[in-house]
Structure formats: structure tokens, C-alpha cells
Amino acid sequence: MQTKIEPIHVAHQLKGRDFLKLADYSKDELAYLLQLADKMKKRYKSGSQNQPLKGKTLGMLFEKSSTRTRVSFEAGISQLGGTGIFLNADQMQLGRGETVADTAKVMSGYVDGMMIRTFSQDMVGEFAENASIPVINGLTDMYHPCQVLADFQTIQEIKGGLKGVKLAYFGDGNNMTHSLMIGAAMSGMDISIAAPEDYQPESSVIQEALSIAGNSGSQVEVSSSPETAAQNADVIYTDVWASMGQEKEQSVREQTFSGFQVNAELFALANHDAIFMHCLPAHRGEEVTSDIMDGKQSVVFQQAENRLHAQKALMTALMS
Incomplete structure (x- = not known):
């Protein structure tokens, strides 16, 4: 609740x-x-x-x-x-x-x-x-704190709450990863980050998230194993491999992140009722396959609306 x-x-x-x-x-x-976002949405939907x-x-x-x-x-x-x-x-x-x-x-x-x-x-x-x-x-x-507000609103709508929910994130340890880690630790969510060794979140943010998690009971994990992160996940989350300003690194990143793609094989390791999230825009065929992006467990457009x-x-x- x-x-x-x-x-x-x-x-x-x-x-x-x-x-x-x-x-x-x-x-x-x-x-x-x-809670206020939920009220705003209900009021908007009712006209x-x-x-x-x-x-x-x-x-x-x-x-x-x-x-x-x-x-x-x-x-x-x-x-x-x-x-x-x-x-x-x-x-x-x-x-x-x-x-x-x-x-x-x-x-x-x-x-x-x-x-x-x-x-x-x-x-x-x-x-x-x-x-x-x-x-x-x-x-x-x-x-990217505004995105996380919408993300958590979406998770609450579908899962009924945040505490105890496990979110698994795959890809670059970027602004989204940082905000998701801090937000998850604050709200009692468990979060598991899977990123290549040279692209993991800032160590200072990891330490801050771990410190907050010590009070909330959240579990914060960072590894380079997508399979480990996906186990028993309630939310599968990814982002583009090359963000704005990193276009020159695109080809290198495609090779480095190839094993972190969210596809049917990876998704099968999560819980049966897991949902897929992406902050968008998505590069289909790179960080996520189209069958996952458009699948029945994808909530990316509900997430975007929020x-x-x-x-x-x-x-x-x-x-x-």
C-alpha cells in the first residue's frame, strides 16, 4: 500500500x-x-x-x-x-x-x-x-529526478506500492541510474544495477544510496552481471546506451553494452508479472528489442504520460 x-x-x-x-x-x-500526482491524474481523467x-x-x-x-x-x-x-x-x-x-x-x-x-x-x-x-x-x-517521480508513480499504480519491489536496471551508470538508486533507497525499494565495469554509477552516488538504504531497509546492488540483476525482478528498466552529447562514442558503446540488451531471454529471468520501463526515447534493437518494447508487460507509454x-x-x- x-x-x-x-x-x-x-x-x-x-x-x-x-x-x-x-x-x-x-x-x-x-x-x-x-500522492499529489495520483490526485492530479485522477482529476485530469475525470475532466x-x-x-x-x-x-x-x-x-x-x-x-x-x-x-x-x-x-x-x-x-x-x-x-x-x-x-x-x-x-x-x-x-x-x-x-x-x-x-x-x-x-x-x-x-x-x-x-x-x-x-x-x-x-x-x-x-x-x-x-x-x-x-x-x-x-x-x-x-x-x-x-534526472523528474523522470523518477513519474517512474515511481507508474510502479505504484501497477504494483500497489514501492517498498519491497525489486527494480533491475541495465546499461549505462548515468543520470537515470543515479536518480533511480537514490529514489529506490529512500522509498524502500530494492534495486540492482547491471553495468559494464567502466560504465558503472559514480562511486559517491553508490555510497550515498547505500547510506540511505541502511535506514530504509532497501537493498542496493551494483554489478556487471545482467543475469544476476534480473533474477526475481519486479521491474526491468533500461535507457539508451549513448546519451545526448555522447554520439561520438556510439559504436564503442554498442560493442561494450551488447550483453546488456533487454530481450526475451533476459526478461525470462524476472518475475512472471514483471513490467518493462524505459525513460525514452528508445533505440529499438539496441538497448531493448521491439518485442519487449511493444509487449504486454511494457508500461513505457503509461510511464511517459505520468x-x-x-x-x-x-x-x-x-x-x-
């Missing part, structure tokens, strides 16, 4: 906060955001209108292009009664030498919140330090 928490108390704690990485939040705060951000404006700064992040945030703020402004860094003074600090101070006078999708976690952190408005990490090379509802919950909690 989903964890029950005191909503008024937690809601007060979240107002005006930044959302840069999951470790900045408590277990109860994470649970509250997921009920709720506009807690009427008159509010969200700035959306992109240094990395996107489909799901831009559309889900822009549609989400609109559904909440607010307005989203798309900002391409190359078309701003930020791209011509204005400092991050100066940009943050200027934007704080124009909008009620900022979502930033960029390469550097330090850039998002510097922006938040100098802004007087909530700043949301839409993705960096280190973390980006909208999870981010509406996040914006409401921080900006209303």
Missing part, C-alpha cells in the same frame, strides 16, 4: 523549495509528491478542472533539446492555469556571456519558477543559489 503522510505539514515544507536532486527531499516529501497556478509563469530553460520534458511541463503549467515560456539558452544573453548568477536574478523578477534542462548539475545549483524562485532540475548529466501528472504535482507543491 502507498505510504500515508500528513499532507498539510509536508505541503508547507515544500512551498518555495528547489527540486535539484531527490536526496534533498525526505521520504515523506517524496511520498506526498507521489475536473483545477488551476492552483492561475496567473503563475514558469520559465523553461533548455540547453539540451527534449520532447517529453518540454511538452509535459508546458502542457502541465497550462492545465494548472499558468503560462510556460520556452527559453533556448543559445538565444539568450546567457549564451553570449551573461553569467548564470545574473540570469537567475533577472529571471526571478519575471517568472514564478524555473525549470532547467542542461548538462551541468553545477549550473543548476548556481542558478538556484542566486534565484529567489523555485528551480526545478529538468535533467542534468548527473541526475511525466505530465508528476510534474504538475511538483509545480503545484513548489509554486502555489
Whole structure:
């Protein structure tokens, strides 16, 4: 069952906060955001209108292009009664030498919140330090916390909760891996990462996840064995082998990661009712085969839709 928490108390704690990485939040705060996302989705599906951000404006700064992040945030703020402004860094003074600090101070006078999708976690952190408005990490090379909110919302919908669920991740130890590890440890999920030796998660993130897991009872494992990770898994998760900015490494990565492909043989090692997840976009035939991607146990499009509802919950909690 989903964890029950005191909503008024937690809601007060979240107002005006930044959302840069999951470790900045408590277990109860994470649970509250997921409960609010569930409410947002049910209200949306019923046709009920709720506009807690009427008159509010969200700035959306992109240094990395996107489909799901831009559309889900822009549609989400609109559904909440607010307005989203798309900002391409190359078309701003930020791209011509204005400092991050100066940009943050200027934007704080124009909008009620900022979502930033960029390469550097330090850039998002510097922006938040100098802004007087909530700043949301839409993705960096280190973390992707918004995606994990949608992922966990999806798992709760299907599995009825998070604690005790085993998630197995296959592929690069990247921003998704980091955020999944921290989120799983916080919520009591077990997580097993299978990545090639030279592509495993940052050691500092592994240690942080293990420390959090010590309090939650979560099991955190990192190995180079896909077969070991898949055993008794409730969730099979993968991501592209070469992320944005790594295109020159594509051919090398294809060879290195070939044994980590999610296919029928690997999936058969998981529990019979395991689900398949992918943060998308997927490169069919590389990290996952089409029969798994399109199979009856795939929930990738439910997962993608939940980006909208999870981010509406996040914006409401921080900006209303």
C-alpha cells in the first residue's frame, strides 16, 4: 500500500523549495509528491478542472533539446492555469556571456519558477543559489529526478506500492541510474544495477544510496552481471546506451553494452508479472528489442504520460 503522510505539514515544507536532486527531499516529501500526482491524474481523467497556478509563469530553460520534458511541463503549467515560456539558452544573453548568477536574478523578477534542462548539475545549483524562485532540475548529466517521480508513480499504480519491489536496471551508470538508486533507497525499494565495469554509477552516488538504504531497509546492488540483476525482478528498466552529447562514442558503446540488451531471454529471468520501463526515447534493437518494447508487460507509454501528472504535482507543491 502507498505510504500515508500528513499532507498539510509536508505541503508547507515544500512551498518555495528547489527540486535539484531527490536526496534533498525526505521520504515523506517524496511520498506526498507521489500522492499529489495520483490526485492530479485522477482529476485530469475525470475532466475536473483545477488551476492552483492561475496567473503563475514558469520559465523553461533548455540547453539540451527534449520532447517529453518540454511538452509535459508546458502542457502541465497550462492545465494548472499558468503560462510556460520556452527559453533556448543559445538565444539568450546567457549564451553570449551573461553569467548564470545574473540570469537567475533577472529571471526571478519575471517568472514564478524555473525549470532547467542542461548538462551541468553545477549550473543548476548556481542558478538556484542566486534565484529567489523555485528551480526545478529538468535533467542534468548527473541526475534526472523528474523522470523518477513519474517512474515511481507508474510502479505504484501497477504494483500497489514501492517498498519491497525489486527494480533491475541495465546499461549505462548515468543520470537515470543515479536518480533511480537514490529514489529506490529512500522509498524502500530494492534495486540492482547491471553495468559494464567502466560504465558503472559514480562511486559517491553508490555510497550515498547505500547510506540511505541502511535506514530504509532497501537493498542496493551494483554489478556487471545482467543475469544476476534480473533474477526475481519486479521491474526491468533500461535507457539508451549513448546519451545526448555522447554520439561520438556510439559504436564503442554498442560493442561494450551488447550483453546488456533487454530481450526475451533476459526478461525470462524476472518475475512472471514483471513490467518493462524505459525513460525514452528508445533505440529499438539496441538497448531493448521491439518485442519487449511493444509487449504486454511494457508500461513505457503509461510511464511517459505520468511525466505530465508528476510534474504538475511538483509545480503545484513548489509554486502555489
